[in-house]
Amino acid sequence: MALIVQKYGGTSVGTIDRIRNVAARMKRTRDEGNQVLAVVSAMSGVTDNLIKMAKEISENPSERELDVLLATGEQQSIALVSMALQELGVDSASITGRQAGIMTTGSHTRGRILNMDPTLMQRFLDEGKSLVVAGFQGVTPDGMIHTLGRGGSDLTAIAVAAALKADVCQILTDVDGVYTCDPRIVKNARKLPEISYDEMLEMASSGSKVMQSRSVEFAKKFGVVFEVRSSLNDNPGTLVLEEHPNMENVVIRGVSIERSQARVTITGIPDEPGMSGRILGALGDAEINLDMIVSNIAHDGFARHSFTMHSSDLGKAQAALKPVLADLAPTAKIETEAGIAKLSAVGIGMRSHSGVAATMFKALGDADINIGMISTSEIKIAVTVEEPRIEDAARAVHDAFGLDKVPA
Amino acid sequence: MALIVQKYGGTSVGTIDRIRNVAARMKRTRDEGNQVLAVVSAMSGVTDNLIKMAKEISENPSERELDVLLATGEQQSIALVSMALQELGVDSASITGRQAGIMTTGSHTRGRILNMDPTLMQRFLDEGKSLVVAGFQGVTPDGMIHTLGRGGSDLTAIAVAAALKADVCQILTDVDGVYTCDPRIVKNARKLPEISYDEMLEMASSGSKVMQSRSVEFAKKFGVVFEVRSSLNDNPGTLVLEEHPNMENVVIRGVSIERSQARVTITGIPDEPGMSGRILGALGDAEINLDMIVSNIAHDGFARHSFTMHSSDLGKAQAALKPVLADLAPTAKIETEAGIAKLSAVGIGMRSHSGVAATMFKALGDADINIGMISTSEIKIAVTVEEPRIEDAARAVHDAFGLDKVPA
Numbered sequence: 001m002a003l004i005v006q007k008y009g010g011t012s013v014g015t016i017d018r019i020r021n022v023a024a025r026m027k028r029t030r031d032e033g034n035q036v037l038a039v040v041s042a043m044s045g046v047t048d049n050l051i052k053m054a055k056e057i058s059e060n061p062s063e064r065e066l067d068v069l070l071a072t073g074e075q076q077s078i079a080l081v082s083m084a085l086q087e088l089g090v091d092s093a094s095i096t097g098r099q100a101g102i103m104t105t106g107s108h109t110r111g112r113i114l115n116m117d118p119t120l121m122q123r124f125l126d127e128g129k130s131l132v133v134a135g136f137q138g139v140t141p142d143g144m145i146h147t148l149g150r151g152g153s154d155l156t157a158i159a160v161a162a163a164l165k166a167d168v169c170q171i172l173t174d175v176d177g178v179y180t181c182d183p184r185i186v187k188n189a190r191k192l193p194e195i196s197y198d199e200m201l202e203m204a205s206s207g208s209k210v211m212q213s214r215s216v217e218f219a220k221k222f223g224v225v226f227e228v229r230s231s232l233n234d235n236p237g238t239l240v241l242e243e244h245p246n247m248e249n250v251v252i253r254g255v256s257i258e259r260s261q262a263r264v265t266i267t268g269i270p271d272e273p274g275m276s277g278r279i280l281g282a283l284g285d286a287e288i289n290l291d292m293i294v295s296n297i298a299h300d301g302f303a304r305h306s307f308t309m310h311s312s313d314l315g316k317a318q319a320a321l322k323p324v325l326a327d328l329a330p331t332a333k334i335e336t337e338a339g340i341a342k343l344s345a346v347g348i349g350m351r352s353h354s355g356v357a358a359t360m361f362k363a364l365g366d367a368d369i370n371i372g373m374i375s376t377s378e379i380k381i382a383v384t385v386e387e388p389r390i391e392d393a394a395r396a397v398h399d400a401f402g403l404d405k406v407p408a
Numbered sequence: 409m410a411l412i413v414q415k416y417g418g419t420s421v422g423t424i425d426r427i428r429n430v431a432a433r434m435k436r437t438r439d440e441g442n443q444v445l446a447v448v449s450a451m452s453g454v455t456d457n458l459i460k461m462a463k464e465i466s467e468n469p470s471e472r473e474l475d476v477l478l479a480t481g482e483q484q485s486i487a488l489v490s491m492a493l494q495e496l497g498v499d500s501a502s503i504t505g506r507q508a509g510i511m512t513t514g515s516h517t518r519g520r521i522l523n524m525d526p527t528l529m530q531r532f533l534d535e536g537k538s539l540v541v542a543g544f545q546g547v548t549p550d551g552m553i554h555t556l557g558r559g560g561s562d563l564t565a566i567a568v569a570a571a572l573k574a575d576v577c578q579i580l581t582d583v584d585g586v587y588t589c590d591p592r593i594v595k596n597a598r599k600l601p602e603i604s605y606d607e608m609l610e611m612a613s614s615g616s617k618v619m620q621s622r623s624v625e626f627a628k629k630f631g632v633v634f635e636v637r638s639s640l641n642d643n644p645g646t647l648v649l650e651e652h653p654n655m656e657n658v659v660i661r662g663v664s665i666e667r668s669q670a671r672v673t674i675t676g677i678p679d680e681p682g683m684s685g686r687i688l689g690a691l692g693d694a695e696i697n698l699d700m701i702v703s704n705i706a707h708d709g710f711a712r713h714s715f716t717m718h719s720s721d722l723g724k725a726q727a728a729l730k731p732v733l734a735d736l737a738p739t740a741k742i743e744t745e746a747g748i749a750k751l752s753a754v755g756i757g758m759r760s761h762s763g764v765a766a767t768m769f770k771a772l773g774d775a776d777i778n779i780g781m782i783s784t785s786e787i788k789i790a791v792t793v794e795e796p797r798i799e800d801a802a803r804a805v806h807d808a809f810g811l812d813k814v815p816a
Contacts, residue, residue, distance in 0.1 A: 016464045050484065056424045057488055058495045065494070068502050069487035072480035076458065079477035080465060086473070087466045094476045098506075099551060120551070143507060143528065 002167040003035040003125070007135065007157035009173055010044035012231045013077050019043075023084035025231075030090060030130055037121070037131040037164070039157040040081055042073025063108035067137075067147045070109075071097065074134035074153075081132045092130040095121060097137030097146075100160060104138035104146040111138055111146040113155065113218070116163035125164070133160055151212030158215050162222035169224055171211065172231035177238035178203065178210055180403035181255045185391050188404035192253065193236075196243035199253045199346050202380045206256040206344035216240065243348050249408075251349035251356055252401040257390050261291070262311035262338040263373065266321070268331040269303040276305060278328060279321070286320035288313045291342070292375040292382060302331070306373055308384060311338045340372060341390035344382040345397055357381050363400035369393050410575040411443040411533070415543065415565035417581055418452035420639045421485050427451075431492035433580075433639075438498060438538055445529070445539040445572070447565040448489055450481025471516035475545075475555045478517075479505070482542035482561075489540045500538040503529060505553075508568060510546030512554040519546055519554040521563065521626070524571035533572070541568055559620030566623050570630035577632055579619065580639035585646035586611065586618055588811035589663040593799050596812035600661065601644075604651035607661045607754050610788045614664040614752035624648065651756050657816075659757035659764055660809040665802050667795060669699070670719035670746040671781065674729070676739040677711040684713060686736060687729070694728035696721045699750065700783040700790060710739070714781055716792060719746045748780060749798035752790040753805055765789050771808035777801050 006026065013019050022038065029036045050069050054061040078094035085092040101117030124131055135153025138146050148155055154171055161169035176191055178200065183189040195203070197220035204213045210228055219226055219240065229237025269275055276295060283290060292308045309317060314336060325332045350356050357374075360381055364371055369392060372384035385393050398404070414434065421427050430446065437444045458477050462469040486502035493500040509525030532539055543561025546554050556563055562579055569577035584599055586608065591597040603611070605628035612621045618636055627634055627648065637645025677683055684703065691698060700716045717725060722744060733740045758764050765782075768789055772779055777800060780792035793801050806812070 016461060019465065053424065053484075053488060054491060057427065057491045061491045062494050065487040065490045065502055068490075068504070069484055072483045075480045075483075076461075076477055079473040080461060082473045082476075083462060083465045083469045086470050094473055096476070096553070145504070 001033060001035055003037065003164060004029055005037050005039065005157055005161040005164070005166040005169040007039045007153060007169070007171045008041065008231060009153065010041040010047070011174060012172060013040050013081060014044040016080075019077075019080050019084050022081055023088055023090070026085060026130060027088050027090050035125055035130070037125070037133060037160065037166070038081065039133045039135045039153055039160060040074065040077045041135050041153040042070075042077055046073040046076065064144065067108045068145050070147050071134070071137045071145045074136050078132045078134045085130055085132070090130050091128055092132060093124050095124070095131050095133045097134050097156070098139045100133050100156075101163070102138030102156065102159065104140055104148070109147055110149040113138060113148070113159050114141070116159055118160070118163040121160070121164060151215055154211055154215040155218060158219045158222070158224050158226060161226070162218075162224045166224075169226040170237075171226055171228045173210070173228060174231070175210060175228070176230045176235060177228050178240070179254065181394055181398050182257070185257070185394050186255075186398045189398065190404055190406070192238045192248075194239045194241065194247055195253055196247065196348055197240060198243070198379055199348055200240050202344065202346040202377065203254055203256050206258060206342065206346065206380070206382065248406075249349070250347055251353045252345045252347035252403065253349075254346055255394055255397050255403065256344050256346065257394050258342040258344075259387060259390060260311045261308045261340045261342050261384065261387075262314040262336065263306055263308050263340060263384065264314070264317055264321070265304065265306040265335040266325070267298065267302065267304045267333050267335065269305065269329050270331065271297055271301060271303045275303065275328065279305065279324060282320050282324040283307070283317060286316055288317050288320065292373050292384070294373050294375060308340070308342065308373065314338060339387045340384045341387040342382055342384050343390060343393045343397060344380050345401070346380045348379050350379050350381070359400055360397055363396045364393055367392055367396040369396070409441060409443055411445065411572060412437055413445050413447065413565055413569040413572070413574040413577040415447045415561060415577070415579045416449065416639060417561065418449040418455070419582060420580060421448050421489060422452040424488075427485075427488050427492050430489055431496055431498070434493060434538060435496050435498050443533055443538070445533070445541060445568065445574070446489065447541045447543045447561055447568060448482065448485045449543050449561040450478075450485055454481040454484065472552065475516045476553050478555050479542070479545045479553045482544050486540045486542045493538055493540070498538050499536055500540060501532050503532070503539050503541045505542050505545030505564070506547045508541050508564075509571070510564065510567065512546035512548055512556070517555055518557040521546060521556070521567050522549070524567055526568070526571040529568070529572060559623055562619055562623040563626060566627045566630070566632050566634060569634070570626075570632045574632075577634040578645075579634055579636045581618070581636060582639065583618060583636070584638045584643060585636050586648070587662065589802055589806050590665070593665070593802050594663075594806045597806065598812050598814070600646045600656075602647045602649065602655055603661055604655065604756055605648060606651070606787055607756055608648045610752065610754040610785065611662055611664050614666060614750065614754065614788070614790065656814075657757070658755060659761045660753050660755035660811065661757075662754055663802055663806050663811065664752050664754065665798050666750040666752075667798060668719045669716050669748045669750050669792065669795075670722040670744065671714055671716050671748055671792065672722070672725055672729070673712065673714040673743040674733070675706065675710065675712045675741050675743065677713065677737050678739065679705055679709060679711045683711065683736065687713065687732060690728050690732040691715075691725055694724055696725050696728065700781050700792070702781050702783060716748070716750065716781065722746060747795045748792045749795040750790055750792050751798060751801050751805060752788050753809070754788045756787050758787050758789070767808055768805055771804045772801055775800055775804040777804065
């Protein structure tokens with residue numbers, strides 16, 4: 001008998017009717033001869049409401065207490081889904097994060113999973129129960145309630161699947177799977193049957209917001225094969241797994257875009273050891289996530305650094321840079337550019353193929369699109385373009401690599 | 409430094425403003441040089457809402473899952489009250505039932521406290537924190553969430569006060585204390601400075617719904633002195649404690665009434681051993697709570713039983729009795745009377761005073777009020793009267809014992 005872990009997000013349990021649908025889908029999975037365990041989020045809206053109450057009390061509520069407050073959302077969902085299962089005649093039990101043995105560490109509201117003790121879940125499964133586990137939460141070793149931050153329920157599902165050695169982990173969501181590109185932009189984008197963890201990670205960090213990177217990393221680390229599929233139909237989705245010889249043999253798996261980017265360029269930096277570290281450190285201290293980072297030495301002997309970030313961080317970045325530059329490099333000048341977007345082409349095939357960058361740049365050139373910054377990894381080439389041209393750019397690159405066609 | 413436990417009900421934390429008031433009152437208690445720990449209920453309305461959702465899913469939802477669902481109400485309150493405290497600059501922490509070490513047993517939704525492990529609370533208190541503990545909940549020895557049923561938050565407060573050896577346990581509520589009689593009925597009723605556990609128990613089981621009997625029993629068992637007082641002002645309330653020589657020296661401490669009672673009388677029961685037990689057993693099996701029970705042998709040699717119960721149970725009682733009487737005592741007849749009420753006079757002084765019943769019956773006779781059934785305990789005399797006369801009866805007895813006057 002296979003054990004299937006299913007993860008349902010807040011929209012999937014957003015109303016009593018939808019909770020009934022989740023229970024019905026779980027029952028169907030069970031009736032097909034499987035054990036089934038669902039990880040569920042809070043009903044959509046519930047978390048926002050709780051945060052609103054907290055904000056009425058305090059502009060900056062304690063994160064420890066926010067965790068205690070927010071964890072109630074998932075606890076309500078698990079009880080209701082379990083009731084709905086029982087109403088369908090399915091023997092079931094709700095399981096809180098603590099009961100699931102999810103031990104966490106790190107700051108409140110941003111917990112990381114430290115280890116798992118699935119004893120209780122295993123006992124209940126052995127008794128023939130279907131389980132409904134609270135996503136997004138765990139407890140610290142000293143028993144404090146802890147939430148896992150954005151995408152936490154995906155992480156719970158992967159961790160539970162790993163701990164119970166589940167046969168399948170289905171991430172049920174509002175998209176059908178992972179596509180070669182966003183189908184709203186590229187009409188002939190194709191749903192991928194499989195994608196490797198590394199490709200999924202590059203896609204996730206390049207704007208394909210199907211899943212947070214850390215859930216994919218966790219799955220890769222523990223070898224959990226998972227499937228991204230729709231909660232609205234029974235179509236097969238996309239399997240995410242370690243690369244294997246029978247995977248579709250392509251150079252580029254997909255193209256992803258990220259809008260609302262901004263660039264900061266600092267010129268006139270004395271070329272001294274430690275200088276870059278102190279400048280990047282100032283941005284890190286200001287909690288600005290840098291994306292692309294490009295440095296080189298100009299002909300005048302001064303260094304030149306460019307970084308991209310979300311454009312909403314641009315003001316904060318300038319404020320953070322001013323004092324450190326005044327102190328370290330009075331010759332330095334800051335140049336900024338907003339209104340850009342990033343295009344990434346991702347594929348493990350890139351490792352063994354040359355000419356990928358050339359194909360990509362030619363496609364963009366033919367479409368009369370200027371390339372700004374360029375950065376590459378072993379399996380990704382990313383470029384910035386002017387934001388108004390990003391969709392044209394995505395279509396051009398998608399076409400150039402023939403991503404709409406099933407590979408031979 | 410004294411440790412003061414305060415219990416706030418759902419109305420006291422029913423809005424964000426009221427939560428702020430609770431925090432302010434706790435801070436005041438702390439500023440006076442005390443350690444303070446509050447036990448709070450769910451915000452009023454929250455529990456009803458959760459039950460409503462459960463009922464939408466199932467007419468008869470699993471009690472295990474109801475516990476998981478309902479426990480979230482108190483968990484939300486503790487987080488919000490703790491945030492409000494921190495907003496006032498008070499170092500505080502919320503504590504769930506589990507974290508408070510409240511170990512329970514018994515059926516789901518009707519848990520009983522088995523034992524307490526206050527280690528975490530003590531550690532936090534030693535660190536100088538004020539605590540906000542979730543009422544109404546605990547966990548079973550195998551880690552399942554458990555709620556304590558009606559009045560559960562009072563029970564939590566008493567248990568926490570016992571475990572931490574608190575100096576004072578204040579039950580903050582919407583009444584000012586325990587009165588000699590309901591002041592809405594008897595205008596000159598007097599607030600009692602003190603009342604003994606046993607008197608409080610007899611008052612509670614006689615319709616004075618200030619507190620559930622089991623909380624008073626728990627307090628008596630563990631010697632927890634508690635005070636019933638208003639959450640709306642700073643007036644002293646009523647201390648509930650073991651009787652002591654300096655207590656106001658009275659025969660009757662108070663008078664309480666209970667409306668909507670009904671009487672069932674069964675006549676013509678063969679006077680055989682075990683007969684009463686089987687008849688009462690049938691009513692117990694039907695989950696009917698009997699209040700007064702009076703039996704005697706009539707001149708014809710048959711036994712005659714009368715019991716009172718809440719009038720809403722009358723139909724259920726008749727249905728339960730019919731088959732058992734047809735089987736055991738075909739000669740028996742059932743007589744019923746609704747529209748009656750019960751008047752109880754309670755006082756430990758009764759033990760050492762004679763003539764109490766005579767005074768009470770004379771007062772009722774002078775007021776032209778007929779007495780139905782009579783039952784007595786060591787410290788209580790209860791009678792039934794016609795419901796429309798119950799307020800007159802209460803006033804007559806209150807006057808006859810001079811309960812409005814402070815005893816010499």
